[in-house]
Amino acid sequence: MKTPDPDDLHKQLESGPLKQSGFSSKLQGEIEEAIERKERAKPKVKPIFCFAGLGAIAAALLLFPWSSIHTQSDAAPAMDASVTTAASTSSSPAPISTALLIGLRTERESNNTEAQHALGPIRYSTYRTMLIAPVRGQLQKTSEGTGILMPYKQNFWKIESLVHKTKTDEFHYLSAHLADQPVKPEAFPDQADEQLNRVETLLFAGNQYVSIAESEEAWRGNAPYQAERIWVRTLPQLKEGHTVQFYNKPVDKNHVSITDLYGSSSSSILTNVPGSSAKLLGEITGQSWTVQREPGRWVGKIAETPRISAATPDSYILHDFPRELPDKVINHDDLCCSWSSIQSSWPLATDALTSPMNDMIVIFENGKLKFYPYGQAPGNDPQLTLDLQPGEKLVMAQWATDHYVQEWIDKVGRYLNDDQAESSFSDEVDNGRVGKTR
Numbered sequence: 001m002k003t004p005d006p007d008d009l010h011k012q013l014e015s016g017p018l019k020q021s022g023f024s025s026k027l028q029g030e031i032e033e034a035i036e037r038k039e040r041a042k043p044k045v046k047p048i049f050c051f052a053g054l055g056a057i058a059a060a061l062l063l064f065p066w067s068s069i070h071t072q073s074d075a076a077p078a079m080d081a082s083v084t085t086a087a088s089t090s091s092s093p094a095p096i097s098t099a100l101l102i103g104l105r106t107e108r109e110s111n112n113t114e115a116q117h118a119l120g121p122i123r124y125s126t127y128r129t130m131l132i133a134p135v136r137g138q139l140q141k142t143s144e145g146t147g148i149l150m151p152y153k154q155n156f157w158k159i160e161s162l163v164h165k166t167k168t169d170e171f172h173y174l175s176a177h178l179a180d181q182p183v184k185p186e187a188f189p190d191q192a193d194e195q196l197n198r199v200e201t202l203l204f205a206g207n208q209y210v211s212i213a214e215s216e217e218a219w220r221g222n223a224p225y226q227a228e229r230i231w232v233r234t235l236p237q238l239k240e241g242h243t244v245q246f247y248n249k250p251v252d253k254n255h256v257s258i259t260d261l262y263g264s265s266s267s268s269i270l271t272n273v274p275g276s277s278a279k280l281l282g283e284i285t286g287q288s289w290t291v292q293r294e295p296g297r298w299v300g301k302i303a304e305t306p307r308i309s310a311a312t313p314d315s316y317i318l319h320d321f322p323r324e325l326p327d328k329v330i331n332h333d334d335l336c337c338s339w340s341s342i343q344s345s346w347p348l349a350t351d352a353l354t355s356p357m358n359d360m361i362v363i364f365e366n367g368k369l370k371f372y373p374y375g376q377a378p379g380n381d382p383q384l385t386l387d388l389q390p391g392e393k394l395v396m397a398q399w400a401t402d403h404y405v406q407e408w409i410d411k412v413g414r415y416l417n418d419d420q421a422e423s424s425f426s427d428e429v430d431n432g433r434v435g436k437t438r
Helices: 006-014 025-041 054-063 081-089 235-240 258-271 339-345 404-421
Strands: 099-110 122-135 138-146 148-152 155-165 169-178 194-205 209-220 223-234 289-294 297-306 317-320 349-354 360-365 368-373 384-387 393-400 426-429 432-436
Touching: 099 148, 099 194, 099 360, 099 404, 122 148, 122 155, 122 169, 122 194, 122 384, 122 393, 122 404, 138 384, 138 404, 148 194, 148 393, 148 404, 155 194, 155 404, 169 235, 194 289, 209 235, 209 289, 223 235, 339 349, 393 404
Parallel strands: 169 194, 194 393, 223 289
Antiparallel strands: 099 122, 099 393, 122 138, 148 155, 155 169, 155 432, 194 209, 209 223, 289 297, 297 317, 349 360, 360 368, 368 384, 426 432
């Protein structure tokens, strides 16, 4: 069989039946630059999450025109002529070998039905985790369950949203525990002369850091009270407990500050943050900050809070963080190409993920998750499409490769399937009740 001219193949990629440019030379160039940049940088990857092998190099050759890739992989010369010929003649993308553990959050509203309850509706969040993995060459959703299941060091941990109710109070709080251990509900103080709603919201879950928003609304006697806080914590800090009744405990030391993250260089970072808001008349100390999702990436946001001397409830206004977050906070968050290039190929995309092994791209579009082999033209059908719930947002994206894919399929399936088998539980606690929010 005559080997096609690579230049002809290159032209065919840019033309053909697609109504738009599809996998254009600009997008291809950015993908190739991303591959070269990753190989030169040789990022430090924890072995539990990502191991590269000869198969990944073969996948890269299959995904793009072989004559246009200029990597410096030591394994490239080992590719024999038959592999090279297959790469130049096959129009099918290479199979996906990576697994994605994805965590999602949906906001909901709870109306207080108690006649004596003077507080308004409660806005809280529910969570779910899915594992997307290849099974016998076919990409599938292998597991799904409530809460956020995340890898932490050598184990899996579960973050669950629980609710504790009394006649006057309602607490929606986050509980962290080893995935193979039962959740331990907590009890909260109850004061007869006070009505209190408290909500904790998980905004981000990484390999070791989580971002938490806290809000309290209360009636104390005849006076209303409302306060908000936002923190980054380690998983052990989240497990340690909760600070309630902000007005009684103005200082919460159970968090990670910018100084903890950057050390002595944090002072120069804080001086480059935009000035404090005239509306809030606050200060930026670096104690309060968060990790927020923007299209295609996680970014840091630093909080401006009221001065300690101000007699005002806790609140915050977020400002852009003047530096990219380190890998230990947002590991494996590199997108294949610029967001503008993603939008040129998928104009309705609201977010995107790229696997660290460069074999999968995930597009958030029209209320769906669409999974493509890396480098596949956007005019083609995705290998897998999953529905998103209305308003559902990304909280976590963790990746596994090599033999860890099967290990995750087995373990995640056990933890999430056990969770699905459980019925929603409620137990009497003091004069209230506690249960999972589903």
